[in-house]
Amino acid sequence: MSIANTEWRHTTRLKGLLAPLGVAGAAVAAFAFVGAVDPNQPGHYPTCPFLWLTGLYCPGCGTLRTMHALAHLDPVAALGLNPLALAMIPFLLFWWGRWVVRAWQGRPRRTTLAHPAWLWAFIAVVMVYWVVRNLPFGAFLAP
Incomplete structure (x- = not known):
């Protein structure tokens, strides 16, 4: 393999990493x-539009406070604010890591995030969580 070809591959790998590293930078910021x-x-962030319109919690309600608690190293408080958001973090890190590895290997980005059955299962979990956190017996899921 020639030196020029090796340099081209190295440059291509670095360019491929720009998108995942940019996403990581934005997430960290x-x-x-x-x-x-x-x-x-009050007054630092807008109110959740769904909560404001209906008085009910959406699946994302409490996520900002969850992330704030995590930033202050309080995972117990984070779990009490939005357990679904907390549970999603390892999956998001896995998918981001898979993206970095594929970019580093020079492999094309996948056009699908996961098998459709997994995506439908995730949607079902979010919908059940949405309903249950607004019912009396699911009050422990409310932020």
């Missing part, structure tokens, strides 16, 4: 911002 600007204080 957003996490740092939410960690610094307390969502528990």
Whole structure:
């Protein structure tokens, strides 16, 4: 293999990593911002439109406060605010890691995130969570 070909491959790998590293940078910046600007204080963030319109919690309600609690190393409080958001973090890290590995290997991006059955199962979990956290027996899921 020639030196020029090796340099071209190295440059291509680095360019392929720009997108996943950019997403990681944006996620870290957003996490740092939410960690610094307390969502528990009124006026810092807009109200959830679904909560404002209906008085019911959406699946995302409590996520900003969950991330704020994690930024302050309080996983117990984070779990009490939005357990679904907390449970999603390992999956998001896995998919991001898979993206980085594929980019580094020079393999094309996948056009599907996961098998459709997994995506439908995830949607079902979110819908059940949405309903249950608004019922009396699911009050422990409310933020």
